[in-house]
Amino acid sequence: MLKIFHEYDDERPEDRDMDQDTEAAFDVGARLKQLRLARGLSQRELAKRAGVTNSTVSLVEQNHVSPSVSSLKKILDALPVSISAFFAGDEPTQPKPFYRADELTEIGDGTLSWGLVAARRPDRQMSIIHERYPPGADSGEEMLEHDGEEGGVVISGRIEITVDGEVGVLGAGDAYYFDSRLPHRFRNVGGEECVIVSASTPPTFSDAGQERHHA
Amino acid sequence: MLKIFHEYDDERPEDRDMDQDTEAAFDVGARLKQLRLARGLSQRELAKRAGVTNSTVSLVEQNHVSPSVSSLKKILDALPVSISAFFAGDEPTQPKPFYRADELTEIGDGTLSWGLVAARRPDRQMSIIHERYPPGADSGEEMLEHDGEEGGVVISGRIEITVDGEVGVLGAGDAYYFDSRLPHRFRNVGGEECVIVSASTPPTFSDAGQERHHA
DNA sequence: ATGATATGTTGAAAATATTCCACGAATACG
C-alpha cells in the first residue's frame, strides 16, 4: 500500500503521527512531477490546462500539501492520467539476456517474417515475438481463439486489431492486451510495414514442442 | 476519467459534461459507503480505525467535501483498499483491449519514462512495458533478482545487459530472455536513448489493493 | 417509560489546501 507524504522538506517523518503501517511510501509529488515532465509540460502549463494555479502544482510536487481528491483529479485529467493509474505506479519489473536479431527463430508463414525470442528455451512461460506485418497482411477471416493472454506495443506503421467485435487502429506507441480466448484478428490496413513487439502467455509458439502444463 | 463531486445535497452522480471519455461520474461518497457497509462497519468504527473523525467519514460519504488525498488514504487503509483500487471502478477494469500511447501507465523514477500496458487489468499474467532508457541509465550496481521470467526486444539504441555475470550489448532488433531469479542489470552505455519493449511474468507490478490472491 | 448505547448528521472552530501576487534564477535576444 502507500503512504502519502505530507511533511515539509525540512521536517522529519516522525513529526507527524504517521501511525501503524510500515508500507512503502508513495510519493505523490514525485510521481506527479515525473508524469508532468514526461509530457514536457511546465508547472504553469499543466496548471492552466488543469484549471488550477501553478502554486498548487508546485506545492503538491514538493509534498508541501496533500491535495484534495478534486484538485488531484483536475490535475491528472490534464495529463491525462486516471487517479487509479496514478496510484498504480510502483516499482517496475526491471527488464534484461541475449539474442542477436538474426538469432530469433523465424515463425512466419511465407508472407510474414516474425522473430520469436528464446524459442528453444525449455519451459518458457511467455512468447515474445518481434512481428513484421507487410502491407495487407491479415491473420485471416476467421477469428483466432486460444487460451492465454496476449499483448504488445506497436513500434511503427499502423495496424487494425479486432477483439471480440471491437475494432481499433493502433499506431506507433500504442498498445493492446487481451484475453486470447476472445476472437481476434490482426490486419495491416496501411501502406507501410507494421512492426509490433508482442508477448503471450502461455507460449502458443513452441519451437521444440515443449508445451508446459498450465492450469 | 472521473468526476469528483463537490456539490451539496441535490447533486447526483450524473454526467455533467462529457469529455472525450465515455465514463460516468465517479461517486466517491457512494463508493466509500459501499465499501464500508460491505465490511459491516459504522462510520465511527471506520473513522476510529482510520484515525479520522466520524464527521469526516460522514461528510465524505455525502459528497459534502472532496477529501484530501491523505485523508482518503487513511480511510481506505482501514478497510483496507488501495487508492488505485478505490478508483478502479472508474477505469475500464474490464478487459480493454486497446491502449493509446498516452494511456500507458507511466512507471519509472524520474529519469526513466516507461509505459506499462494494461496496468490496471485484474489478474493480468504479464507486464508488457514500453521502456525508454536515456543515455547513462542504469538499473544499478546491485543486481536485480526476483521471481519470474522476463524478455524483450530492443527497438533502437544500444543497451548493455548483465545476467548472472554474462554481459551482452544489444542493439536494434536484438532480444533477451532470462529467468528473473538470476542477478541482472541494465545499462544504456551508448550516447542515444535506448528503446525496448519488454514482457515479464508473473507481473511483479500489480495494481494491488483489496484483490483476491491468485494462484 | 426511562436510561444506556449506537447510529448518522451538522454548526462553528481549527487546521489545511488553494489562490493571488510577487520574487529570484535562468535563458534568450538585442
Added chain:
DNA sequence: CGTATTCGTGGAATATTTTCAACATATCAT
C-alpha cells in the same frame, strides 16, 4: 549590459477540509 520571457518557489489572503462537540433518531434492556 539591459530587458523580456519563462521557470519554480513561497508569503499572505482566501477557500475548503477536518475536528470538536453537540443533536436527533433508533434499538434494546431494564
